[in-house]
Amino acid sequence: QLRLVESGGGLVQPGGSLTISCTTSKYTLRDYSIGWFRQAPGKGREGVSSVSSSGDLTNYADSVRGRFTISRDDAKSTVYLQMSSLKPDDTGVYYCAADWSDSWTLRAEDYDHWGQGTQVTVSS
Numbered sequence: 579q580l581r582l583v584e585s586g587g588g589l590v591q592p593g594g595s596l597t598i599s600c601t602t603s604k605y606t607l608r609d610y611s612i613g614w615f616r617q618a619p620g621k622g623r624e625g626v627s628s629v630s631s632s633g634d635l636t637n638y639a640d641s642v643r644g645r646f647t648i649s650r651d652d653a654k655s656t657v658y659l660q661m662s663s664l665k666p667d668d669t670g671v672y673y674c675a676a677d678w679s680d681s682w683t684l685r686a687e688d689y690d691h692w693g694q695g696t697q698v699t700v701s702s
Contacts, residue, residue: 580605580691582674587696595662598696600674602655610676612650612657613689616698618670625684626672627659635682641667664700671695 586598600612613628627648628637636648647660657674675689 580610580676582676582691582693584672584674584693584696587672587698589699589701590664591702592665592700594664594700595660596664596698597658597660598672598698600657600659600693605655606652607650607655607657607676608652609680610678610691611680611682612648613675613677613682613684613686614648614657614659615673615675615684615686616668616670617673617695618667621670623673623686624670625686628682628684629657630682631680637682637684639684661698664698666700669698669700672698 584600590596611630614626615623616626617623629648633650645663650657673695674693676691677689681688
């Protein structure tokens with residue numbers, strides 16, 4: 579069973595930056611698409627960004643395009659989400675997920691394995 583662990587969340591002021599990470603200790607992420615999703619209080623889970631297993635293909639939600647960057651370092655079995663120009667609407671629990679079929683979509687139902695999430699709060 580692939581176990582994903584997110585880290586790097588925290589409190590940041592509007593306009594600030596934060597990088598969160600997704601890693602696994604037991605298996606490699608090399609063969610998986612990885613997606614980042616978020617869930618704000620009282621709202622459904624939203625796809626934020628994804629990257630293909632090769633790292634060549636990326637996908638972003640319109641709400642974060644130009645502000646967030648996804649990247650992967652397979653030698654470290656880690657995927658990063660660099661977030662800049664953060665807004666209060668970016669607040670939520672951020673989850674990473676892995677997709678064996680390498681679909682790199684932003685649809686939660688396409689992903690097989692999920693982490694526990696890391697809280698990101700954008701507030702002054």
